[in-house]
Amino acid sequence: MTRRSSIASALALALAALAAVAAPAALHAQQNEPLRIEITEGVIEPIPMALPRLQASPETAVLAEEVRRVIVADLEGSGIVRIIDEAAYLTGGGAVDARPDLENWRVINAEALGVSEAAFDSDGRLAVRFQLWDVFRGEPLGDGVAVRAAPGDARRIGHRIADQIHLALTGEPGYFDSRVAFVAETGPKNARVKRLAVMDYDGANVRYLTDGSSLALTPRFSPDGRRIVYLSYATGQPKAVILDLGSGASEVLGSFPAMSFSPRFSPDGSRVVMSLASGGNTDLYSMSLATRQLARLTSGPGIETAPSYSPDGAQIVFESDAGGSQQLYVMPSAGGSAQRISFGEGRYGTPVWSPRGDLIAFTKILGGRFHVGVMRTDGSNERLLTASFLDEAPTWSPNGRALMFFRETPGPQGASAVWRVDASGRNLRRVSTPGAASDPSWSPLLP
């Protein structure tokens, strides 16, 4: 693309964004359309929303406030909503079953209002009821929800309500009640300690799964969120290992002499695709978890690695240097003829197929910089979302609208951190972790 045409397209995008900013509130109010934002690849103007404090008893007030903080952080972090400051509210939210006086919220330009109550159930669990209102239309928006959890899981109640609000406002599920597996890093650059860990998507509730006595790399969640495959050096050799989160039991996958790495589950959870390196040649294999039988998928002399299934399980995207440099290819999931899909300048690696099926995210190395980008599954419409000394290893949110990846800073004191960005390229944020962190893998929504 020439400089002139990229400026022209940037201008067009900016104009479209301006139109989008001006349009929704006015149209919504004038035409009496239901409040709805379309998540597209363009710019979204956050919906102004009022979220008064939960109606709560003195016993539930502290937990209720925690639930509210989680909802606010989720929605504002997603970029779809801007929570209007409480100081502007003319009144409280009232009871969930009562009809709120929406005029009080219209005058502060809230387009959406969330009303909620917290109480303890007879069994001691925290129960939160919630209803969203379309302020200008004067109607409830989406179904009311009632979420119950142990008091220690108050944050999850907040995430689930935020997911409901996301669904009501966009027509798509959110990604808030989810977890992220990652690698927690400590120690100096030449002797890094790397431990497998999981956390809530927002960095809360970190739990370590390995003790750091050997390197653990590239965790990937199973489609049901109950297992993780990752690369372990516990045997002294790099080996793909499967870990059951419930029991804590782990097992090396297979008993072949080759080094195995880059494991990832198939969408139905029945297979793990991975790279085996033997005699310096790295090829792709898929293993049946039921029988532990290996099926060889590639056989060329090049490096074939970083495989990722399409959501329907029919295809695999992977990287190969068979054409002379690291590029992306798609092939049938049982192996066979592979089509190259990356044709831009630079090298491409770590492709991951979106759960929506529409895009492939990747790492691109160009001119000494690392980028996270997305392209259509045929390689068209490539867009780079980030740039730094080292941005690597994207993972999709469960709804396919956001990505996490890790960013490492240069030099002897360089360190990794997990970041999040919308697939549109907007809303780049660092994810809070207790220390340095890399190799994020976003789970499906929790059951």
Place this chain on the structure above:
Amino acid sequence: MTLMKPIAALMLAVLLAACAQEAPEEAAAPVAPAVGSPLDPASIEFFRAEVGDRVLFATDSSRLDAVAQATLGRQAAWLLDNPARNATIEGHADERGTREYNLALGARRAAAVRAFLVAEGVPAARLRTVTFGKERPESLCSNESCWSQNRRGVTVMATAPTS
């Protein structure tokens, strides 16, 4: 085996030249240019310091250049002189690649080193390989002066000789 003779001859020539210039009175060590080394020629320390335990690679390459081939020739001779020693060859990459690709590249480099040593006559059963990709850099800066040192194949002797 065909590679062995010219390399051994070349080394001998280098050795003799070095001896002629620097230590004409001392008898040549059998395998390495270690004239005057206080180290036990059968020790791992000697292997590291005098034979050379590593070779370096160009970016995204597993090709063994002339310097690397000379080093590996010395390693092979030392391994043949010390038949109780087994080794693990580590393949490493610099930080300018993605993690999985660099694991594969490290495997390729380790295999290239192993293949050379085997061609020089070292029994394959004595040589294992492992890749560390970009996980274990030795030089920590983020420019070519460090990256060139990190793109390496390192021949690591098992600490106890096996019988």
